[in-house]
Amino acid sequence: MKLVWSPETASKAYIDTVNSCRNFKEHSGVAELLAAMAAGWNAKLIVQAWLHGEPILTSVGLAIAARHACGRHVCIVPDEQTRLExxxxxxxxxxxxxxxxxxxxxxxxxxxxxxxxxFLVVDCERGDFARVLRLARLSPRGAVLACKNACQRNVSGLRWHGVLERGTRVVRTVLLPMGKGSGLDIAHIGSKGGAPCPRKGPSRWIKHIDARSGEEHVFRW
Structure with a gap:
């Protein structure tokens, strides 16, 4: 088996997250996009490595995605003080x-x-973000990995194969200029036992509209 995309589930999670974030004056749309992707891929185990002081909006979106996908949302934190926060x-x-x-x-x-x-989300401002990615025990049906604040840590130049466990099959990657220029780096990991990924394959176009500015972002995935 492998991850199967459901546009209907993605839309429901996206709309619910937009409504949840409506009262916030400053947000980049990252929460809405990640919620749509996690729900759309029907992720049963969504994991987030949370950073002390990080806005909670991404967690809200991932929790909403877990509800629509009938899955689990797990957040890992380094200590008890961060857990309470x-x-x-x-x-x-x-x-x-x-x-x-x-x-x-x-x-x-x-x-x-x-x-x-x-589905795994890490913040590149965490000192152990690379270890979190490398140690992740991914689903045999494939996974989606997302790194927030990628540009701030110059992670856009990082090769995914150099971070992930040896033998991990990276199907495709995309770097999105979201989050006030901080960047969101996303990788799609293929299912285990799948055929090698060709250089060019069928792509999906995903549209994201910023709730505040109305600006439309379209990218191929």
Whole structure:
């Protein structure tokens, strides 16, 4: 089996996240896009490596995506203080009806207990973001990995094959100039046992409209 895209589920998660973020004056649309992608790929295990002080909007979107995909949203944090901060922030949203699981620990311990990750979001400003990616135990049906603030850490020049576990089949990648120029770097990981990916294959066009400015972004995936 492999990940199968559902545009209907993606649209529902996108709209719900847009409504949840409507009252925020400053947001980049990253939460809405990630929610749509996680739900659209029917991700059953959505994992997020949260950074202390990071806006909670992405977590809200991923929790909404988990609800639409009938899956789990798990957030990993480094310590108890960060866990308390995160729980307080996420509980303020009535839209998050599906409970978010919080795992406390460093990358090795936290990722070791999460098997079959379909969708993973990390912030490149975390000092251990590369270890989180490398230690992720991805689903055999494939996965989608997303790195926030990629341009700020110059991660756009990083080769995914140099970060991920050896033998991981990277189908395609895309770098989006979202988040006030900080960048969102996304990689689609192929299912295990699948045929080698050709240089050129069928692509999907995904449209994202900024809720505040009305600006339309279209990219091939």
């Amino acid at each position: 995160y729980v307080k922030a996420i509980q303020a949203y009535a839209e998050v009806s599906t409970p978010t699981e919080v795992v406390v620990g460093e990358a090795e311990a936290a990722m070791g207990g999460l098997v079959g990750v379909d």
